[in-house]
Amino acid sequence: GENVEQHPSTLSVQEGDSAVIKCTYSDSASNYFPWYKQELGKRPQLIIDIRSNVGEKKDQRIAVTLNKTAKHFSLHITETQPEDSAVYFCAASRGLTGGGNKLTFGTGTQLKVEL
Amino acid sequence: DADVTQTPRNRITKTGKRIMLECSQTKGHDRMYWYRQDPGLGLRLIYYSFDVKDINKGEISDGYSVSRQAQAKFSLSLESAIPNQTALYFCATSARSGEKLFFGSGTQLSVL
Numbered sequence: 001g002e003n004v005e006q007h008p009s010t011l012s013v014q015e016g017d018s019a020v021i022k023c024t025y026s027d028s029a030s031n032y033f034p035w036y037k038q039e040l041g042k043r044p045q046l047i048i049d050i051r052s053n054v055g056e057k058k059d060q061r062i063a064v065t066l067n068k069t070a071k072h073f074s075l076h077i078t079e080t081q082p083e084d085s086a087v088y089f090c091a092a093s094r095g096l097t098g099g100g101n102k103l104t105f106g107t108g109t110q111l112k113v114e115l
Numbered sequence: 116d117a118d119v120t121q122t123p124r125n126r127i128t129k130t131g132k133r134i135m136l137e138c139s140q141t142k143g144h145d146r147m148y149w150y151r152q153d154p155g156l157g158l159r160l161i162y163y164s165f166d167v168k169d170i171n172k173g174e175i176s177d178g179y180s181v182s183r184q185a186q187a188k189f190s191l192s193l194e195s196a197i198p199n200q201t202a203l204y205f206c207a208t209s210a211r212s213g214e215k216l217f218f219g220s221g222t223q224l225s226v227l
Contacts, residue, residue, distance in 0.1 A: 001174065009155070032214050043205065043218040044158070089157060093214065101146060101214045102173070107157040 002027040004092050006106030013080050014114055021109045023090035024072040032095040033066060033073045034103070038087045047088075048075070051095070080113045087111070118142070121206050121219035128196050129227050136191045136222050138206030145211045147189040149173075149181060152203040152221075161204075164189055165211075196226040 003026040013019050025033075034049035050057045050064045050073065057064050061080075066073040077084055087110050091103040119140045128134050138147065149161040160173030162181040170181060178200060182190045193200055206219040 006157070034214065034216075036216075043220050044216075045218070046215050049214070091158075095214060096212070101209050101216075102160060102163065103214075103216065104160070104174075105150075105158040107155060 002030060002092055002104040004090060004104050004106040006090050006109060008109060009107065010110045010112070012112045012114060015080060015082060017080055019077045019080055019084070019111055019113075021075045021088055021090070021111070022072060023074070023092075023106050024070075025092040025104075026071065027092065027094070028071065029094050030092040032093045033064070034091050035062075035064060035075050036089045036091065036105075038089065038108075040086070044089060077111075080111075082113050082115065085111060085113045119206060119208055119217055119219035121204075121222050123222060124220065125223045127225045127227065130197055132196050134193045134196055134224070136204055136206075136224070138189045138191070138219055140187050140206075140208045140217075140219075142208055142210075142217060143186075144208035144217070145186065146209045147183065148207040148209075148216065149179075149189070149191045150205045150207060150218075151175065152205060158205065161191065193224075193226075196224075198226045200224065201226045 006023045031052035036044040037047045038044040061078050063076045087108045089108050090106040093103045122137045148163040150158045159175050164183045180192045204222045207216040
């Protein structure tokens with residue numbers, strides 16, 4: 001089955017700096033890569049996703065890049081703000097056409113944005 | 116607002132007890148999932164169901180069972196709870212036509 005590794009497990013940045021979280025996956029058939037954000041005591045929520053036919057996707061201050069050859073993808077947050085402090089999870093799946101929507105999650109990154 | 120509701124929010128039980136966690140949704144989604152969250156281990160899939168008559172094991176199904184009573188209801192049971200099943204449990208749903216997961220608010224389970 002799929003295996004997703006995520007680094008770092010904790011990340012501390014100063015407000016206004018950029019943050020980068022990296023993930024690698026093992027299943028070459030995976031084609032859907034979402035990122036979920038979980039604030040303290042809350043449920044995980046999707047913040048951005050990317051498919052294998054796209055190399056990069058941006059949404060305001062967040063962006064995700066994908067390197068299919070190397071089987072890794074990354075989340076980039078620019079101009080970090082205190083409200084970005086949360087646990088971030090990457091995930092991978094074969095998508096709807098590849099056997100159903102079974103997401104395998106990474107182990108999470110605790111991001112702390114310091115004032 | 117359409118939502119995913121889990122009951123109970125918190126539960127403390129003893130080793131060997133049978134316990135059921137319930138999930139209901141008003142989103143009209145066909146697909147439902149149970150995940151377990153442990154510190155440092157992320158979210159791991161226990162069971163999933165793509166429609167009422169479909170039940171599938173996830174990566175960590177041992178010690179758990181599920182029941183899909185209706186499109187809107189998906190229950191997770193621990194037949195004989197053990198301490199290493201102490202965790203935060205999330206139910207999630209997704210539409211047949213999309214990959215986005217909608218999570219419930221979670222159930223914190225402690226097995227003593």
